[in-house]
Amino acid sequence: MKFTAITAVAACASAVSAAPGGWSNMKAAPCPKSPFQFTSTYSVTATPDQVVNGTTPTGGLPGAIGHYELGLNSYTNTICYNITLIGFRGNYQSAALTATHLHEAAKGQSGPPRVAFPNPVGDEKYANSIGCMKGPFKTGLNGTDGVTDTGANFQVSQIEKNPAGFFVDVHSSLAVPGAVRGQIA
Numbered sequence: 001m002k003f004t005a006i007t008a009v010a011a012c013a014s015a016v017s018a019a020p021g022g023w024s025n026m027k028a029a030p031c032p033k034s035p036f037q038f039t040s041t042y043s044v045t046a047t048p049d050q051v052v053n054g055t056t057p058t059g060g061l062p063g064a065i066g067h068y069e070l071g072l073n074s075y076t077n078t079i080c081y082n083i084t085l086i087g088f089r090g091n092y093q094s095a096a097l098t099a100t101h102l103h104e105a106a107k108g109q110s111g112p113p114r115v116a117f118p119n120p121v122g123d124e125k126y127a128n129s130i131g132c133m134k135g136p137f138k139t140g141l142n143g144t145d146g147v148t149d150t151g152a153n154f155q156v157s158q159i160e161k162n163p164a165g166f167f168v169d170v171h172s173s174l175a176v177p178g179a180v181r182g183q184i185a
């Protein structure tokens with residue numbers, strides 16, 4: 001075990017030229033890059049003022065904010081997410097599998113969820129959800145035909161083709177149409 005650990009450190013450190021003065025001059029080694037390759041990334045700030053029900057602004061959950069960091073791989077139909085909520089209150093509430101979503105709709109309009117992310121865990125000060133999901137996606141809601149899940153045929157490449165046509169949000173019992181919302185572009 002000890003040997004493995006030393007080897008791992010040495011492999012990491014080999015990227016940095018050895019300091020002539022000895023170990024005390026060595027800096028922390030740069031470690032390997034992420035094993036995930038993204039075809040695109042998005043950083044979205046979600047706010048209460050962007051929430052609508054239909055086309056009517058609701059005001060969302062005042063004081064709440066969401067940071068949605070997304071990494072997509074359109075070849076493997078994968079979406080990685082790092083979602084942070086600050087000031088979220090109430091309970092998560094949605095008819096879908098979770099209350100934290102990627103929806104398809106332009107700014108100022110409502111639209112069906114395409115991805116249901118695991119809800120952030122934490123408290124009002126800080127709640128976070130990190131991971132990756134790969135299609136086929138399932139939201140737990142059926143579309144207009146009544147039988148096909150709204151995530152069923154979704155491809156993350158659709159976001160890349162039209163980022164303005166998608167948004168992220170989270171729903172609270174205190175703001176059911178949405179606590180915060182952010183358009184991908």
Ligand SMILES: *[C@@H]1O[C@H](CO)[C@@H](O)[C@H](O)[C@H]1NC(C)=O
Pocket residue numbers: 067068069082083084130
């Ligand atoms: C998640 O995103 C936040 C910024 O919103 C950042 O501070 C944090 O380091 C990220 N976490 C990881 C594991 O990348």
Ligand SMILES: *[C@@H]1O[C@H](CO)[C@@H](O)[C@H](O)[C@H]1NC(C)=O
Pocket residue numbers: 141142146147148149
């Ligand atoms: C959604 O459709 C499935 C069949 O694909 C069906 O079993 C389920 O009851 C439907 N759910 C609702 C809420 O209509």
Ligand SMILES: *[C@@H]1O[C@H](CO)[C@@H](O)[C@H](O)[C@H]1NC(C)=O
Pocket residue numbers: 053054176177
């Ligand atoms: C959205 O607005 C409709 C009326 O247009 C209303 O019936 C519905 O309850 C509202 N939804 C929520 C979650 O408030």
